[in-house]
Amino acid sequence: MTTDVKFYQVGSFAVGNRLLSRDLRTVQSEETRANALTCGHRACRGCGEALGARYALDTAIEATKGKLVVVNATGCLEVFTTPYPESAWQVPWLHSLFGNAAAVATGVASALRAQGREDIRVVAQGGDGGTVDIGFACLSGMFERNDDVLYICYDNEGYMNTGVQRSAATPPAARTATTPAVGPEPGNRFGQGKDVPAIAMAHRIPYVATATVADLHDLEAKVRRAMELRGARYLHVLVPCPLGWATESDETIKIARLATQTGLFPVFAAENGDVVDVTPIRHHVPVDPYLEAQGRYAHLFAPSRRADVIARIQAEADRNIVRYDLLGRRGGT
């Protein structure tokens, strides 16, 4: 999502700017932002999920003028924010089990409707484990019933707080505690995984979108759009994990940016099952710098370069580029 601003110092890529009018700045640039997730939480240094959650919820709070209830699945995001009796949340927040966030959110939305308080909106959120694996049945049910919930998945591609185990969102060849870098095909197996945005689109729910912590303007626009709609909505946010991906804590945003600029993580939005918006790649790069920056792929570069494996990952990126027209070759929007 690019904004048509005649402003060239930082265009529309930075968080804000003194020269931009208020409506062109992000929610995050405001001194008055809600800080739904405040300081003192126990996420690792440079945590992409903590950042993504604040980005998304601050926008949702602004879009709903503070009338928001958040339901959280078990996972890093729950563990590092709410060790009993503390909470880092500055928003009405509810946690039940690992697998039932979508079902609980459905219940909250139903209860609010029964009370005639449909002005209060519901967001459910979880990591990829609680979404792609453990909570998948509840999530699909929520989509199928078209319950009035925005479900946000913060995808860090594994079970990180329990010690970096593989999830169905872990990418091929990545090293985790359960997919060690040994044998002729080291790391996670090559396969389809579970492409939850595509699965959500197959339910033809009103809104499905992907975003990353590397493009704040885009992420905020998608949360705002989601809150304009009613019914089941799904937002899939890529949030790099310095611990599980073995990256430096200051590289979180850079890694997310590389994921989009290689084509490995396509950024798009779909309404009622059809893609309506694609964020084109701005500076196209091969997958190598993305992989090389992460310790979980170190075995692809040492002791010898696994050109065969890298080529398969590159093929995945190239497939996304064609499928979503990420280089804008087909013209149009």
Added chain:
Amino acid sequence: MDKPFAITLDVGSSLVNKTGSWRTERPVYLDLMPPCNDACPAGENIQQWLYQAEDGGYEQAWRQIMLDNPLPAVMGRICYHPCQTACNRGQLDEAVGIHSVERFLGDEAIKRGWTVTVDIPASGQHVLVVGSGPCGLAAAYHLRRLGHEVTVVDAQEQLGGMMRYGIPRYRLPREVLDAEIARIVGMGVHVRTDTRVDDLATTMSEGGFDAAFLAVGAQVGRHTEIPAGDSARIIDALTLLQQASGDGEGPQLGQRVVVYGGGNTAMDAARTARRLGATEAIVVYRRTRDRMPAQPEEVDEALAEGVRMRWLSTIAAAEGQRLTIERMELDGNGFPQPTGEFEELDADTVVLALGQEVALDLLDGLPDVDVSHGVVAVDDNRMTGHAGVFAGGDMTVGDRTATTAIGHGKSAARRIDAWLRGSGSPGGARPALAAYERLNGWYYSDAPATVQHELTTARRVSTFDEVTAGLDEETALFEARRCLSCGNCFGCDNCYGVCPDNAVLKLGPTEYAVDLVHCKGCGLCAEECPCGAIEMVPETT
């Protein structure tokens, strides 16, 4: 026991967790040296005035320039802008058109009548400035702002030195020069024109001057031995430029003019010859284009106006209208060597543009002033061997450009002030350079430089109208906003936005602080700062 079922503890906030104790490095905001400022011979704080101009604060921006350079409208035209050569944006798309924004601000100041006042009490001391070129005027201006009485003496009829008598009108319209000089004189600078200082010691004692600053420039055209018959018409480039500098008719040069030399003065002379009616202007230079001392854009503009170049050539002899040209070739060290091959070239006039030397006769009464290699020797404080006599500009060592001269004038004024007041030498440590590698290029969108409109070639060869037009406000603003603000915060809110711990505080527009109680030291703010103005510094304990 008033707690709900199964609840035994009060609800707490995560704010009590002092996660700052995890930190091994802390983010520190820096003000680094942008490459433009680093390269500016006048020491302008370019990044700062572009920043001020970016939100339309033109007067504030102009006042920032005026802290260093009293002639923005002039320099925005004639400076060779080393700032743009150094500009980091050049590595991204194209350098910021700093020069054209400076000119816009200078012109705006003239249009709006902005002036500068002397805001400190009079020191009671009187400084003599000899020479009213860019160096002398800059020194006079800064000395005046520092509270001193200043008298400028110049041998010519009008102030301005080479800016008036050397630089052609098509590069610097005289009304612009007059306006900026009038503003300096209007600050209470005493002026004596048509006065040549022959004996500095006497002039100083008779006038009761406490110090003197010499900036007479290099005004004597260098000559070369050309065996020439009586009938050959040979003139000096400086004489030509001076005769053509006023509103009256210039000298008659004839149809075909040969200019000998390869510097900026040679280009000015050739272009002036075209404007004076020469159908052919040919520059004869002994080396190749890439070894010419002239600025590339000067050469480009001359070629565009139909000036022809003869590289690797020297004039061996002149007889009547016939020149003998010897072809040269470069040896292994790049020096031209004669080949013994000759050809002939007709010329109505030969203009010598072989460099300039300093006239040193005014120092005759001051034997303790050292002169070496034809220029006056000065120490780190720009003082000559004679206490209280300072010098700068072309008569001392340095690049012979107007901007360097302005820089000399400024630093000399500050040092003369320190000397007069008996205080220490001014100037602090230079911050580290904001190199391109420090920037995060992702955040800057692509935008090419605004090209200053040039008069059509056909029109400019026949007139002395200004060749390069200025920018209008919209384009000047656009150009200013292309600045990357290297190494200096411009308030993009990235650090405030990207902190996963909400530990960067935004105190107001462009003002931030780090909550060190909660900052874990992840370094995302520093990594994602577009302009490299945050550094991670190791914690000491």
